[in-house]
Amino acid sequence: MGFLPQVSDDGRYLLLTVWEGTDPRNRFYYHDLAGQGDFVRLIDVMEAKYEFLANDGPVFYFITDLAAGNGRIIAIDISQPDRANWREIVPESEDVVETAVVVHHEFIIDYLHHAHHRLSRYSLNGAPLGEINLPTLGSVALLTGKRAHDALYFIFQSFLYPPTVFRYEFATHTPTIWAQPQVAFAPDAYNTTQVFAESPDGTRVPMFLTHKKGLTLTGNNPTLLYGYGGFNISLPPAFSPARLAWLEQGGVYAQANLRGGTEYGETWHQAGMLDRKQNVFDDFIAAAEWLIANGYTRPSRLAIEGRSNGGLLVAACLLQRPDLYGAVHCGVPVIDMLRYHKFTAGRYWTSEYGNAEENPDHFQFMMAYSPLHNVCDGLSYPPTLITTAETDDRVVPMHAEKFAATLQAADTGRHPLLLRVETKAGHGLGKPTSKLIEESADVYSFLWTMLHS
Numbered sequence: 001m002g003f004l005p006q007v008s009d010d011g012r013y014l015l016l017t018v019w020e021g022t023d024p025r026n027r028f029y030y031h032d033l034a035g036q037g038d039f040v041r042l043i044d045v046m047e048a049k050y051e052f053l054a055n056d057g058p059v060f061y062f063i064t065d066l067a068a069g070n071g072r073i074i075a076i077d078i079s080q081p082d083r084a085n086w087r088e089i090v091p092e093s094e095d096v097v098e099t100a101v102v103v104h105h106e107f108i109i110d111y112l113h114h115a116h117h118r119l120s121r122y123s124l125n126g127a128p129l130g131e132i133n134l135p136t137l138g139s140v141a142l143l144t145g146k147r148a149h150d151a152l153y154f155i156f157q158s159f160l161y162p163p164t165v166f167r168y169e170f171a172t173h174t175p176t177i178w179a180q181p182q183v184a185f186a187p188d189a190y191n192t193t194q195v196f197a198e199s200p201d202g203t204r205v206p207m208f209l210t211h212k213k214g215l216t217l218t219g220n221n222p223t224l225l226y227g228y229g230g231f232n233i234s235l236p237p238a239f240s241p242a243r244l245a246w247l248e249q250g251g252v253y254a255q256a257n258l259r260g261g262t263e264y265g266e267t268w269h270q271a272g273m274l275d276r277k278q279n280v281f282d283d284f285i286a287a288a289e290w291l292i293a294n295g296y297t298r299p300s301r302l303a304i305e306g307r308s309n310g311g312l313l314v315a316a317c318l319l320q321r322p323d324l325y326g327a328v329h330c331g332v333p334v335i336d337m338l339r340y341h342k343f344t345a346g347r348y349w350t351s352e353y354g355n356a357e358e359n360p361d362h363f364q365f366m367m368a369y370s371p372l373h374n375v376c377d378g379l380s381y382p383p384t385l386i387t388t389a390e391t392d393d394r395v396v397p398m399h400a401e402k403f404a405a406t407l408q409a410a411d412t413g414r415h416p417l418l419l420r421v422e423t424k425a426g427h428g429l430g431k432p433t434s435k436l437i438e439e440s441a442d443v444y445s446f447l448w449t450m451l452h453s
Contacts, residue, residue: 007033008055009147014039015052021348024049024065024232024266030078042081054102054147056124061089061107063097069265071097073107073126089126096265098234103145103152104170108132110140112264114194115206115257116236119143119154132168132175135161137192137208139236153178158237159210159253160187185244189213192237197256197283197290203271205283206257207290208237212250217295222251222451223302225288229258229280230309231352232269242440249448252296256287258313274354275365281316288317288324300326303447307331308395308427315371315403318381327450328384329443332392332427335399337370338363343396372399375406383415383450385443387422394427418446 004017016039018027025046029039043050048066055061058079065071073090095111095118102108106129107122117140121129134140138158145152150170157163164180191213196204215221224246228235235257243253257263260272260280272280288304291297304325306314311333318328338356340346354362367373384407388400404419411417420442425431431439 006052010055010057012057013055017050017052020046021351022231023351024269026050028052028062030060040078042076042078051099053100053107061102061124063100065266068092069267070095071265073097073100073109073122089124090122091126096234096262098140098262099143101143101145101152102147103143103149105147106170108143108145108152110143112234112236112262115208115234115263116194130173132173134175137194137237139238157239159192159208159239159243159255160185160190162239183241183244185248190247195290195294197286199279199283199286201279201282203259203279203283205259205286206263207287208255208257209252209296210247210254211252212247215252215296219292219295219298220301221297222246222249222448223254223291223297224251224447225254225256225284225291225302225304226310227256227258227284227287227304227306227313228308228310229260229272229283229313231260231349232262232266233309234262242436242444246444246448251448252291254287254291254296256284258283258287260309273352275361277353277365278369280313281320281369284313284317285321285324288321292324299324301451303327303329303451305329305331305443305447306333309334311335311395311400312337312371316369316374318384319371319374319376320369322379322381325382327447328382329447330384330386330400330403331443332388332395333371333386333399333403334395335370335403336372337366338373340399343398344393345395372402372406375403375410377410378412379410380412380414381407381417383446383453384417385420385446386418387420387439387443389422389425389427391425392427397421416450 002019006015014031016029028043028050029041031039048064051063053061060076070092072092075087075089095113098110098112100109109120111118116137119132141155143154152168155163162181162183165178166175167178168175192210195207258280302325304314311330314330315333356363356366386400386404388397407417
């Protein structure tokens with residue numbers, strides 16, 4: 001159970017958002033600070049997401065996915081809280097509402113459009129007011145500003161554009177750079193495009209490709225394919241200094257937007273969870289096959305990478321299609337799907353993965369892909385580096401260690417299958433820069449070397 005308290009901007013209400021585990025659905029309570037009563041349980045069922053945005057006195061504005069998988073903005077008058085009185089302000093669209101703020105007495109909505117962001121403006125009555133132009137395909141973070149302010153601040157980044165603070169003036173409708181880090185990198189020599197692979201069931205899977213301009217499609221380019229696919233988390237374009245070295249050496253970086261994320265709303269998320277988890281692996285394999293079929297690379301020059309839930313992804317895909325990859329990085333992975341819920345934070349993930357111990361149906365579909373239970377004896381698996389940390393309390397290192405031992409025992413021994421354990425570190429957040437650099441050097445050196453061996 002999680003709780004997020006906040007005070008409305010007018011100082012009148014204490015607001016409380018309540019959620020359970022990783023489920024995006026929540027309850028919402030409020031307390032009138034001018035009175036002495038208890039919290040009022042405005043929304044007391046876990047039926048949908050309700051994200052508070054702002055209020056006009058007793059009128060509360062929310063982002064919700066209730067009856068709108070891609071999200072919409074509604075208004076609830078707490079003096080007339082019956083659902084029949086709820087009003088829709090900004091209806092659901094084909095794009096997903098990532099977040100929103102109220103600045104300059106307007107809704108500024110951050111939409112996901114085919115896995116990259118766009119910013120739209122609406123009046124408080126829901127009338128469209130236009131778009132805020134962004135530099136290129138990328139992602140927006142930390143929209144900030146007050147209701148009466150004349151400017152909006154936000155952070156923009158892409159694969160080739162470092163996180164940059166922009167100031168948007170409502171008077172001129174122009175975003176200008178407020179602060180930008182200096183990176184010794186020439187982005188004009190590279191480009192990013194978006195393509196779509198087709199999964200076996202016909203689903204179109206978006207994928208971003210970044211590489212040097214003028215790349216020749218010889219089928220021989222060292223290519224790194226990254227994915228995640230779970231927990232309602234999207235993968236829009238993001239800047240990573242560690243991957244610049246891969247690009248500078250002539251490599252291709254591909255990022256697939258798999259089911260299980262939120263790129264196309266809650267429907268897209270649910271299509272990659274529980275008994276539909278195999279869809280995520282199918283999407284990733286389809287992305288790899290697209291890169292090969294379209295001349296970007298070949299199996300011996302294709303590396304795959306994922307971390308955490310993405311570590312589960314690449315582990316499952318490694319076992320299901322070992323012929324398709326030349327190298328694998330499996331980072332802080334979830335591996336034992338039959339027992340993961342017994343350790344640290346694992347019990348919070350059962351709504352996403354299932355519980356094989358309590359539900360026989362869950363056991364059947366989880367056993368079918370659980371990496372620990374699907375390693376085959378006598379095969380030669382591609383070169384694999386499994387990374388973990390000794391004090392990871394999110395995904396305990398037991399997963400990585402058992403997977404490494406099982407792979408090494410079953411493999412014919414033709415390729416290196418290595419385990420890297422970081423000391424005095426956890427799942428990733430808060431790791432010092434020195435450790436990040438050391439790990440990145442080890443991982444990308446391993447992948448590059450294996451693709452050229």
